[in-house]
Amino acid sequence: MDNLSFRLEQARKNAQLTRDEVVQLASQTSGFSRSSLQDWEQQESSREPKIEYLLDLARIYGVHPWTLMTGEQLSQSSQNVHWLALLDMNNQSTDLSYPLPNWWLNERAIDASQLVGYLYKGDTMSPLIGNDAVVIINKQQNQLIDGAVYALLINNELFIRRIQRLPTGLKIISDNQKYSAFDISQEQLKERDFLAVIGQVIYIGSDIQKI
Secondary structure, three states: OOOHHHHHHHHHHHOOOOHHHHHHHHOOOOOOOHHHHHHHHOOOOOOOOOHHHHHHHHHHHOOOHHHHHHOOOOOOOOOOEEEEEEEOOOOOEEEEEEEEEHHHHHHOOOOHHHEEEEEOOOOOOOOOOOOOOEEEEEOOOOOOOOOOEEEEEEOOEEEEEEEEEEOOEEEEEOOOOOOOOEEEEHHHHHOOOOEEEEEEEEEEEOOHHHO
16 A cells, blocks of 8 residues: 555665664654654554654655655656755754755746755744744845745844834734734844844745644
């Protein structure tokens, strides 16, 4: 039966790895337990790996994530895909990459070198952005537009938030209403290095139950 559980088990066996070896290889990146891996491979299990874990398994097995998700054979080194390195919410490398089809980039006239990818943590932007979602930023889109979502460095701390222009400055808004919005004054905006706009959010990839 060609489902995700079957493909995960077959990819591991094709890579000639035991479950213990896979867990060890993932321990410095996404980090999941042996029992989780076993559950993902069980045909009768309803559990599926989060996107973070799926990307890491694809890296470990040397296959394209699309192959694990659909069974379609694509090479991890395919010339039709750009691999975008993902950062964590501290702007540090995660050792994970996210595949972006070249047709998607070309259709939107996007320069891949101007993209930044984050592995999002938390629920401040829920339901738009769920925990463990992949968020892609276009650095070329750094002019603030009312209502759009941006990656911002505020006093050297990373925020991914919706913005609203005000006569007195900017309002920084969380989509999750349990988190309060806060304002940045015109005086703060004039301060050197207080606010840096990394770019606008152009893509969110998430497990459907996370949205």
